[in-house]
Amino acid sequence: xxxxxxxxxxxxxxxxxxxxxxxxxxxxxxxxxxxxxxxxxxxxxxxxxxxxxxxxxxxxxxxxxxxxxxxxxxxxxxxxxxxxxxxxxxxxxxxxxxxxxxxxxxxxxxxxxxxxxxxxxxxxxxxxxxxxxxxxxxxxxxxxxxxxxxxxxxxxxxxxxxxxxxxxxxxxxxxxxxxxxxxxxxxxxxxxxxxxxxxxxxxxxxxxxxxxxxxxxxxxxxxxxxxxxxxxxxxxxxxxxxxxxxxxxxxxxxxxx
Amino acid sequence: xxxxxxxxxxxxxxxxxxxxxxxxxxxxxxxxxxxxxxxxxxxxxxxxxxxxxxxxxxxxxxxxxxxxxxxxxxxxxxxxxxxxxxxxxxxxxxxxxxxxxxxxxxxxxxxxxxxxxxxxxxxxxxxxxxxxxxxxxxxxxxxxxxxxxxxxxxxxxxxxxxxxxxxxxxxxxxxxxxxxxxxxxxxxxxxxxxxxxxxxxxxxxxxxxxxxxxxxxxxxxxxxxxxxxxxxxxxxxxxxxxxxxxxxxxxxxxxxxxxxxxxxxxxxxxxxxxxxxxxxxxxxxxxxxxxxxxxxxxxxxxxxxxxxxxxxxxxxxxxxxxxxxxxxxxxxxx
Numbered sequence: 001x002x003x004x005x006x007x008x009x010x011x012x013x014x015x016x017x018x019x020x021x022x023x024x025x026x027x028x029x030x031x032x033x034x035x036x037x038x039x040x041x042x043x044x045x046x047x048x049x050x051x052x053x054x055x056x057x058x059x060x061x062x063x064x065x066x067x068x069x070x071x072x073x074x075x076x077x078x079x080x081x082x083x084x085x086x087x088x089x090x091x092x093x094x095x096x097x098x099x100x101x102x103x104x105x106x107x108x109x110x111x112x113x114x115x116x117x118x119x120x121x122x123x124x125x126x127x128x129x130x131x132x133x134x135x136x137x138x139x140x141x142x143x144x145x146x147x148x149x150x151x152x153x154x155x156x157x158x159x160x161x162x163x164x165x166x167x168x169x170x171x172x173x174x175x176x177x178x179x180x181x182x183x184x185x186x187x188x189x190x191x192x193x194x195x196x197x198x199x200x201x202x203x204x205x206x207x208x209x210x211x212x213x214x215x216x217x218x219x220x221x222x223x224x225x226x227x228x229x230x231x232x233x234x235x236x237x238x239x240x241x242x243x244x245x246x247x248x249x250x251x252x253x254x255x256x257x
Numbered sequence: 258x259x260x261x262x263x264x265x266x267x268x269x270x271x272x273x274x275x276x277x278x279x280x281x282x283x284x285x286x287x288x289x290x291x292x293x294x295x296x297x298x299x300x301x302x303x304x305x306x307x308x309x310x311x312x313x314x315x316x317x318x319x320x321x322x323x324x325x326x327x328x329x330x331x332x333x334x335x336x337x338x339x340x341x342x343x344x345x346x347x348x349x350x351x352x353x354x355x356x357x358x359x360x361x362x363x364x365x366x367x368x369x370x371x372x373x374x375x376x377x378x379x380x381x382x383x384x385x386x387x388x389x390x391x392x393x394x395x396x397x398x399x400x401x402x403x404x405x406x407x408x409x410x411x412x413x414x415x416x417x418x419x420x421x422x423x424x425x426x427x428x429x430x431x432x433x434x435x436x437x438x439x440x441x442x443x444x445x446x447x448x449x450x451x452x453x454x455x456x457x458x459x460x461x462x463x464x465x466x467x468x469x470x471x472x473x474x475x476x477x478x479x480x481x482x483x484x485x486x487x488x489x490x491x492x493x494x495x496x497x498x499x500x501x502x503x504x505x506x507x508x509x510x511x512x513x514x515x516x517x518x519x520x521x522x523x524x525x526x527x528x529x530x531x532x533x534x535x536x537x538x539x540x541x542x543x544x545x546x547x548x549x550x551x552x553x554x555x556x557x558x559x560x561x562x563x564x565x566x567x568x569x570x571x572x573x574x575x576x577x578x579x580x581x582x583x584x585x586x587x588x589x590x591x
Contacts, residue, residue, distance in 0.1 A: 011360040019348050091344035095405075098308055099361040100333040256310065 004108065008101040012109025013116065016083065020117045027121070030076060034125055038068045039132070041191075053193045055224045065129045066145075066217035067190025070210055073122045073152045074185055078177050080114030081160025085173055094256045107161065107251045111244065114157035115150065122149045126221075137223045144229065145220035151236040152213040158243035165250045188214045189226065209239040259322075261286045261413055261445040262307065266316035269302050269469075276302045278469040279316065289439055289446040291460035293453070293554065299469035300449035301341060304415050307447070308338050321412045334362070337406030337444075341417040343398055347391040351382060351401050354390060355408055362409035376404035379441075380434055396427035403434060407442060414438070416448040420455060432459055453554040463554065465561055472561045481552045484560040486510055487526030488550045489533065491519040494543035502540055508532070517545075526551060 020027070042061040045051075054063055087093040096106060123146070126136075136142060160177070167173045187194075187201065188210035194202050205211050216232035219225035225232070262284040269277040277299040284290050292300040305311040307320055309329045317324060323331040345354055352373060359369040377383045380400035390398060399419065406414050419435065420428040436459065439446050450456050456463045457477045465473040465480075473480060493499050496517040503509050503521065508529060511522040523529040526549040537544050 005363075007363055008361055011357055015346065015349070015353075015357055018353065019346075022348060090347065091340060091342050092346050093344075094310070094340055095344040095358070096361070098310060098333060098338055099358070100330045101361055 003102050003104050005101050005105040008099075008105045009109040009112060012096070012106065013113045016110070016113025016117065019083075020113075020120075030121060031072075031125060031128070034068045034072045035128065037071070038065060038125075038129060051193070053195055058222060058224060062134060062222050063193075063218070064191065065126075065134045066221050067188070067214050068129070069122050069126055069145075069149070069217055070152065070188060070190050070214040071185050072125050073118050073149055073213070074156055074181055074188075074210055076118040076121050077114060077153045077156035078160040078163070078181055080117060080157050081162075081164035081177075082170070082173065083114070084110065084161060084164035085168070085170055088168065088256065089170070097254075097256050103252045103254075104248050107244075107248045110161060111154060111157050111247070114160065115153045118153035118157065119146070119149050122153065136221045141220045141223070145217050148213055148216040148220060148232070148236065151233070151240045152210065152217075155209060155213075155236070155240045155243045158240075158247035161247045162243075162250050165247075165254050184208055184210050187211070190214050193226070195226070209235060212236055212239075259286065260284060260319075261288075262318065262320050262447065264303075264307075264316070264318040267303070267306060267313050267318050268315045269299075269306060269311060270314045276469050277306070277313075280469075280471055282464060282471060282474070284445065284447060286445055287439070287443060288461040289435070289448065289459055291456040291463045292447070292449040292466050293451065293456045293463050293558070294449075294466035295451055298466045300466055301417055302469075303466075304338070304417050304447065304449060307332075308336055308415060309333060334409070335412045336415060337409065337411035337413070338415040339399075339402045339406045339417060339419060341421060341449075343402070345390050345398055345402060345405075347393075348389065350387050350389055351377070351393070352386040354401065355405055358405050358408050364409065372408055372410075376407050379407070379438060380404045396423050396431070399423065399427075399431060400434065403431070403438070407438060407444070410442075411444065413445045413447065416446060418449055418451070420450075420452065428455070435459060453558070457554050465558060467562050473557065477554060480554065480557045484552055484557050486522040486524060487529075487552070489521045489523060489526055489530060490548050490550070491521070491533070492545040492547075493517055493519060493537065494545070499537065499540065499542045502536065502542075503533070506536075 038061070042064045045064075046060040051060055051063070054060065084093065087096065126145070130136065159180070163173060163176055167176060187205045187208050189205060190210075194205040194211070197205065212227065212232045212235040215225045215227050216229055216236065219229045219232065260283045262282075264280050264282040267277060267280045268275065280303065292303060294300050302311060306313050307318055307325060309325055309332050312326065317326060319325070320332045321335040323335060325332050346357070349357070355373045355376065356369060359372060364372065374383070377386055380403055382397065382400055382404065385393065385397065390401065393401065403416070403419070416435065420431050423431065432455070435446060435448070438444055448459070460477060462475060463477050463480060464471045475483070494517070496514050496519055500512055500514045500519055503512055503519070509521050509523055513520040521529075521533070530547060530549060534544065534547075
């Protein structure tokens with residue numbers, strides 16, 4: 001059994017793509033929420049409050065847009081773990097597990113599939129934001145934001161797979177996922193800068209990997225950020241590698257009945 | 258004689274519960290072997306161990322000369338499996354499901370195209386190949402799963418309750434496919450079932466499984482012959498008189514008398530009936546009706562386990578309900 005079986009990884013990825021593009025209503029549904037956030041929350045906060053730490057020339061909506069992309073990536077990536085739970089419920093996981101394909105390749109295929117769908121949604125929301133007036137720094141910024149998106153998406157797809165390996169039922173999965181995603185989202189500087197928070201909350205924000213993801217996106221897209229892009233990418237790559245290893249390790253023990 | 262599958266002392270425990278207990282069994286190449294038993298007898302657990310999905314607690318087995326513990330990869334390549342519950346992606350078309358399977362087993366592009374059409378032909382699904390599986394009937398899904406199990410040219414095909422929940426007509430069709438693939442593709446078939454007719458009709462040999470043990474193993478006919486005789490029931494004008502006459506004949510093993518009904522246990526019912534008719538004519542006994550009942554696997558099962566398969570199947574809840582009803586009825590009589 002080859003540990004890394006590229007044909008198998010591609011096959012699993014291809015199936016995820018087919019399923020993704022056939023469920024158009026799901027795509028539209030998943031984009032509606034972040035759009036409401038961006039337009040309503042952005043406009044509302046921009047009008048109601050003055051954020052003291054925003055650099056000149058950057059309004060709240062520009063600050064918020066990278067955060068919303070981070071949110072799209074976070075939510076869609078983690079919930080892509082659902083595909084494993086669906087497969088288990090509809091028996092397809094058995095079909096995958098009985099093939100002579102290593103568990104590592106199965107995880108990698110699933111991860112790659114979830115990452116691609118999240119990435120597409122992240123890019124889509126970026127394009128929509130640009131369509132309604134969000135200005136980015138340039139092509140290079142766009143490319144480096146895509147790299148950040150890939151790293152964010154991969155990391156959290158792995159987290160979703162870990163949850164799906166441990167939790168068997170859909171309700172439980174949703175419960176655990178929202179328990180994790182909301183703190184991660186809110187304390188990631190997606191909605192507000194972390195500088196003025198009380199110390200303990202600030203530290204929580206600093207150990208939150210998404211903080212570096214959003215920061216990297218912000219640097220790439222609007223040229224202004226809290227950390228340097230090098231630090232952001234370093235943290236993201238480390239976290240991503242760790243999550244891939246952990247999810248592979250945990251998925252190995254998954255049993256199908 | 259080399260065997261397709263050899264099981265030696267195979268056991269599986271889940272906690273304190275022994276699902277499969279010390280099974281020894283050799284399955285010949287090219288045969289259709291049936292594992293017959295009620296739900297929860299351990300049939301599926303045996304199959305899952307052979308398919309490397311469960312690790313046995315003790316003992317070992319070889320599938321096509323590959324050890325199920327040490328050569329999982331080779332075992333998986335030698336087998337195809339159709340699970341008890343559906344395991345198809347209903348959001349894909351039939352062809353896409355087969356294509357997924359073929360790619361996972363590393364078939365080349367030309368092989369894939371050719372083989373997909375072959376297996377679709379076998380189960381007569383060509384015209385529905387490009388339809389989403391969610392629009393398939395239950396029987397069609399089953400056929401697709403059988404086709405998929407055959408995609409990668411397996412030596413052994415495991416079918417776990419292949420006709421569970423299907424109507425009689427569809428069931429017969431699936432039986433025909435199974436017979437056909439066994440002959441045409443030279444695939445050894447191991448199937449589990451709790452349908453007597455299925456085991457009887459399809460299988461070259463049947464292993465009766467109860468509480469994780471094999472309690473009988475033979476050709477269906479041998480099993481039936483071993484437990485017994487055919488039973489002829491007669492309704493006659495004078496039961497007592499005819500019964501006295503018949504006791505003299507050795508070819509009648511036992512006689513039970515019930516008013517004017519006679520139940521005769523005999524070796525070979527078809528040949529015996531004309532002789533009895535002649536006797537009745539000579540003795541001027543009027544025969545109103547006659548019927549012959551040959552032993553079924555159900556009787557075999559009853560003999561070996563002391564219960565019918567349906568009694569076992571009834572869940573504890575149903576059994577309680579039946580008991581409650583029975584005691585009420587008895588109470589009423591008293």
